[in-house]
Amino acid sequence: MLRCSEMEPSGRIVLECGCGERLVLLGRENDWYAEGRRTFACECGNEISLADRVAEESEIARLFRNLELPNRR
Numbered sequence: 001m002l003r004c005s006e007m008e009p010s011g012r013i014v015l016e017c018g019c020g021e022r023l024v025l026l027g028r029e030n031d032w033y034a035e036g037r038r039t040f041a042c043e044c045g046n047e048i049s050l051a052d053r054v055a056e057e058s059e060i061a062r063l064f065r066n067l068e069l070p071n072r073r
Helices: 029-034 059-066
Strands: 012-016 022-026 039-041 047-049
Touching (some): 012 047
Antiparallel strands (some): 012 022, 039 047
């Protein structure tokens, strides 16, 4: 039996609202257009669209973000 947690998403889109909140969509842009989704609701009440996409971070920035720092006591 295949569990959902074992499936890899076909893509990822990160949208950012003017309030600073980010929304992560799984799938490709064409998938969302095919579903008829053009806008998405932010927690602040604003609507954001696929045009509000955040630029992909560089590979170096991703490596630094994923570094685990030792706990300081």
